[in-house]
Amino acid sequence: MGLSTRTNLAESASPQFALLSEDQKEDIYHGILRTLRNTGANVNHDEAREILGKAGCLVEGNRVRIPPEIVRDALQSLPQFCEIHCWDGNLDKKIFIQPNRSYFGPGPTPPNFIDPDTLERRPYLRKDAATVARVCDALPNIGYAQSLGSINDVTNGLADVYEFADMIQNTTTPIMNWAFGAAGAAEQHRIGVIMAGGEDAFRRKPNYIHYGEPISPLISDFHAVDKCLYNAKRRIPQVYSPCSIGGGTAPASHAGQIIVGLCDAMVGVVLSQLTSPGTCIIVGGVQSILDMRETIYSYGAPELSLLSAATTEICRFMGLPMYSTSGCTDTKRMDIQSAIEAALSINMAMLSGANFVHDNGYTESGMTGDVFQLVMDDELIGMARFIERGILVNEETMAVDVINSVGPGGHYLYEDHTMKWFRSHYMPTLMERNSYENWEAAGKLTMKDRVIAKTRDIIENHEGPIAKVPAGVKKEIEGVLASAEERVRSQAKKSV
Numbered sequence: 001m002g003l004s005t006r007t008n009l010a011e012s013a014s015p016q017f018a019l020l021s022e023d024q025k026e027d028i029y030h031g032i033l034r035t036l037r038n039t040g041a042n043v044n045h046d047e048a049r050e051i052l053g054k055a056g057c058l059v060e061g062n063r064v065r066i067p068p069e070i071v072r073d074a075l076q077s078l079p080q081f082c083e084i085h086c087w088d089g090n091l092d093k094k095i096f097i098q099p100n101r102s103y104f105g106p107g108p109t110p111p112n113f114i115d116p117d118t119l120e121r122r123p124y125l126r127k128d129a130a131t132v133a134r135v136c137d138a139l140p141n142i143g144y145a146q147s148l149g150s151i152n153d154v155t156n157g158l159a160d161v162y163e164f165a166d167m168i169q170n171t172t173t174p175i176m177n178w179a180f181g182a183a184g185a186a187e188q189h190r191i192g193v194i195m196a197g198g199e200d201a202f203r204r205k206p207n208y209i210h211y212g213e214p215i216s217p218l219i220s221d222f223h224a225v226d227k228c229l230y231n232a233k234r235r236i237p238q239v240y241s242p243c244s245i246g247g248g249t250a251p252a253s254h255a256g257q258i259i260v261g262l263c264d265a266m267v268g269v270v271l272s273q274l275t276s277p278g279t280c281i282i283v284g285g286v287q288s289i290l291d292m293r294e295t296i297y298s299y300g301a302p303e304l305s306l307l308s309a310a311t312t313e314i315c316r317f318m319g320l321p322m323y324s325t326s327g328c329t330d331t332k333r334m335d336i337q338s339a340i341e342a343a344l345s346i347n348m349a350m351l352s353g354a355n356f357v358h359d360n361g362y363t364e365s366g367m368t369g370d371v372f373q374l375v376m377d378d379e380l381i382g383m384a385r386f387i388e389r390g391i392l393v394n395e396e397t398m399a400v401d402v403i404n405s406v407g408p409g410g411h412y413l414y415e416d417h418t419m420k421w422f423r424s425h426y427m428p429t430l431m432e433r434n435s436y437e438n439w440e441a442a443g444k445l446t447m448k449d450r451v452i453a454k455t456r457d458i459i460e461n462h463e464g465p466i467a468k469v470p471a472g473v474k475k476e477i478e479g480v481l482a483s484a485e486e487r488v489r490s491q492a493k494k495s496v
Contacts, residue, residue, distance in 0.1 A: 025317040031259045033068040040065035041218040045225035074273040082280035085205035086172040087195040103143030107359035109150040112368040124149030129163045133170035134464040141381040145173045148369025164188040170464045175208040182226040209237045216242040216249040220267045232275040240268025241285035241323045248290040284323035300330040300341035305348035312352040327360030327377035350384040375455045379430045386426040
């Protein structure tokens, strides 16, 4: 009998559990609608307020109140799916934005970085963007690339453009970029178009997603909205996602925090769909708590996993893709605490079915990017993904005939069934499984030792795709960087 299609799970399925009942999800959804109608949000952008006002929103100064029917229309307008492509055409790394598909990646913009050579904390430098991109390119469980930092050693105001230019040439993994404003977003778009082979080619096969962030609570500032409109008008896939702090910028109660965070995001959803119906937008963000003892926004708190998973369920209820968080820690270096906090959040994010899960590799509550942590997270993501796939149950996998053939007291080492199915077992690259004697003979390496060795091996030996980038393309990208420098110089002269 051949393999049956009657299985407990589809191979690509992510959701495995539910935190909220259907009634709870509906209550929170109605809480979002009530908040947007009664409280609304400050939208600090003239064009955006005009768009919202013409659609039927109540506009009073900067405050915009959004009626429920406009929110529902926007949700109905969302695309059923979206694809993000690798600029070299690698189908194995193509991203499908649709239910039940999860992709993990780093996060953007920490000011500090753990130096790969000295292991010391230092400012994030331009060379680090290419390093992180090459590491992302090499790691099998990293589905999209972000920088793990914000460049300190380039012209002020151009960290975003240089970062994107260097990253996209050093990985074929799709990029999730960010920008200070619409001008930087435009320059990065030019680079994405160059790498795609033209504007039409980019429209057919976009090679990046743009990340934007409103200010919680309930403020869509000028630059966040300006970038949202820029991307929507060009149908560039984008994230519009706040960072809500329970007890600080959002209620300390979890349901209240979810409502504030998703109200922040829904402003971008409504605007994007009013501007360009059917354009791809992703919401969610970092949802965690303020540690009242230390006034630290905790990236390692269990609340981060709980809130992220619950927000994922609400997003799925509304038909929105979810931008979640995992693989991060409050400790300052990769250690036992960082492994515990990362493992819990990664497994929770995987089993919740979030679409994009960022901040893998964050340490120090988001202040420092650590590529060693990212490499360890990659192993944890692989283990979580294995669990997420569940157990295949059919006549062959139940192996009743094989069990009968071996009988009591036998073993399965030489069975053809074993030769076939043991290859489906998870094979770690970092976890220690040797005997004590073999471990001792190999140098008594700890997990930290193995992570450092693997990371440095990738940095030293994985070149990435930079050699495949044509000279003419590199020259065009250098031209974009030169024009960006001129833009900043002109702005500086005008401000004097």
